[in-house]
Amino acid sequence: MTESNTIHFPRVIGHRGAAGHAPENTLAGFRTAAALGATWVEFDVALTRDNIPVLLHDETLERTTDGTGKLAEKTYQELSGLDAGAWFGQAFAGEPIPRLDTAVALLDTLGLCANVEIKPTKGRARKTGEIVGRTIADKWPKSMRAPVFSSFTSEALTAARESAPTIPRGFLMHRMRRDWREQAEALDCLSIHCNHRILNADRARQIRDAGYRLLAYTVNDAKRALQLTDWGVESVFSDFPDRILAI
């Protein structure tokens, strides 16, 4: 496995696959990202009731599938017939909610590296971090460059660190947190992943000067990406990776 200090972040990481072009957090999204020229994708992982890690952003099924109710209350079997693509477009009808191990196998086939965002549902942070960590430690092909974990939830990153100590971690921030240094240091993070709206040149410098790699989400405007790059942002997460690759 690649050591964390040799991680090479690309200019752009496909957000939830390539969420502007294909349904988020689906295998079709990964294929689309690869076809657009992305070399990395970001996706969100949570647990079913029976502790199967699957790709889903929301706590509930309604927005991105034809199911209803809370993910944490469904077994994997109950999710297996759901459609996670038709809401986005009929061309994607029949896309399943992917299991994490299935997603990893496709990333290997496509040669895509990943930022695995651990997105625990309420009260399940430790378990989600532990299981996602273990799944990646077991299933991530040794021939591939190491992925990076990230989470807004410190407890999930702590658990992932325990089950997959060699996989680097990124600390996610949606709003500026006063304690970001303490959090990142305690979790021995490689990187800080910020909502781009909370960044300015000064904050970016502080994060870089503290020794952290800096990534920003969700950036769909090429000019904004250039400005962030000037401030020291290495990678932007984009729903339209093609727009960023074009500059």
Ligand code: G3P
């Ligand atoms: O990991 C970057 C970004 O995906 C975090 O926010 O809500 O899109 O998962 P969200």
Ligand code: MG
């Ligand atoms: Mg995410």
